[in-house]
Amino acid sequence: MDIETAARCMEALGNSKRLEIVLLLVKAGPEGLPVGDIRQHLEIPGSTLSHHLLQLVGAGVIRQDREGRVLRCHPDFDQLNGLASMLFAECCTGITAEPSTAQAS
Template sequence: MLLPDAVEALSALAQGHRLAVFRLLVRAGGDGLPAGDIAREIGVRPNTLSTHLTILSHAGLVHSRREGRQIIYAADYEAMSGLLTFLVADCCGGRAEICAPLAEMAQNCCEKERKA
């Protein structure tokens, strides 16, 4: 991932509702969620959600598909992986043992969310 792409992705996530939408879509998995379900879950009006989804989409973090009358949104896991890789690419000057707690913490976080 190039610096301008990382900046755009981080900018898109630097707002509470958009971050909540992205995290919800990450939890939802590859099947994604209909826009109406996202709006209800996050607690925003559909037109406001549309703006947030457009920003996330332009940043490459989500994609959409039409199923009948619904638009289904899903997280782009490749883009998420690219952003995370970009953020830790120079982690600790190449000393992987220093970054190991980060990977462990992420794993523990995911396990806690699955149990909740």
């Protein structure tokens, strides 16, 4: 994952409403939840929710499948995993002169 993409994902997660949405979906598992259920949990206007969902989809953090009238939202676990592991991918690999006791992951 390149930096631009990762930053876009982080930006998508960088709003407490949107983070709540994603955590809710992660909690729900691969089946995800319909937009309406998310709305009930968060208690925000539909237009605001749509706006946030659009950003999450655009960043690739969640996906959506239509099921009739209902739009079901799932987390994209691969993307989230990629994001999390990117933070430490090149951890402590260099640019330092001193012997470093590294710790991470």
